[in-house]
Amino acid sequence: MKNLVTLNNAYRLLNHGPTVLVTSAHDSQRNIMAAAWNMPLDFDPPKVAIVIDKNTHTRELMEASGSFAINVPCRAQAEMVVRVGNCSGRELLGKSPDNKLAAFDIPTFPAREISAPLIEGCVAWLECRIIPEPHIQNTYDLFVAEVVAAQADERVFTDDRWHFEGHDELRTVHHVAGGAFMSIGDAFKIGT
Numbered sequence: 001m002k003n004l005v006t007l008n009n010a011y012r013l014l015n016h017g018p019t020v021l022v023t024s025a026h027d028s029q030r031n032i033m034a035a036a037w038n039m040p041l042d043f044d045p046p047k048v049a050i051v052i053d054k055n056t057h058t059r060e061l062m063e064a065s066g067s068f069a070i071n072v073p074c075r076a077q078a079e080m081v082v083r084v085g086n087c088s089g090r091e092l093l094g095k096s097p098d099n100k101l102a103a104f105d106i107p108t109f110p111a112r113e114i115s116a117p118l119i120e121g122c123v124a125w126l127e128c129r130i131i132p133e134p135h136i137q138n139t140y141d142l143f144v145a146e147v148v149a150a151q152a153d154e155r156v157f158t159d160d161r162w163h164f165e166g167h168d169e170l171r172t173v174h175h176v177a178g179g180a181f182m183s184i185g186d187a188f189k190i191g192t
């Protein structure tokens, strides 16, 4: 038997790629938001695509700076992912603290190539420079970017492979909808 899936919810059939945290910075402003709609796009030069809504403060900082970081959070950070994805950094401007990173006490470290801060406790970090594509940005909220630096937590990523066994709290998180998440499951290999 097969269920018919409501078309509005068809995205949920694909939504369980890793949900990420997008960080951005411009002048003295820094920000963080959650983003489930992201994907790799090319090997060389490495590119990614990500959907960033027009109403977000993140988008303003991304467009002003031409860059952003994708931080890959883990299960231990899932609550923080939901928090930063449910409020806007814009609401904090002019207040104290004046950004979500400080308001939620989220530790960061400097990126290698861009101004956006990277989030401590994540398991991977991709520093991205936007490749301007005004039509798809305006029409679909879709940003294409080149990855200019990447790092990963060696406890769960070495020799270009993920290995989460023994590190359940470091498993990546995958948002389905409405606060329902899955964490990444067992690895398996097909011999060729």
Ligand SMILES: Cc1cc2nc3c(=O)[nH]c(=O)nc-3n(C[C@H](O)[C@H](O)[C@H](O)COP(=O)(O)O)c2cc1C
Pocket (backbone or CB within 6 Å): 019, 031, 032, 033, 034, 035, 036, 037, 038, 051, 052, 053, 055, 056, 057, 058, 059, 081, 082, 084, 085, 086, 087, 088, 089, 090, 175
């Ligand atoms: C789990 C989760 C996933 C989300 N995925 C996206 C996404 O892919 N693209 C997007 O534009 N907003 C997404 N959001 C919403 C933004 O994170 C949200 O609008 C945020 O408040 C924007 O913050 P800002 O205005 O400080 O940039 C997501 C929210 C959650 C909780």
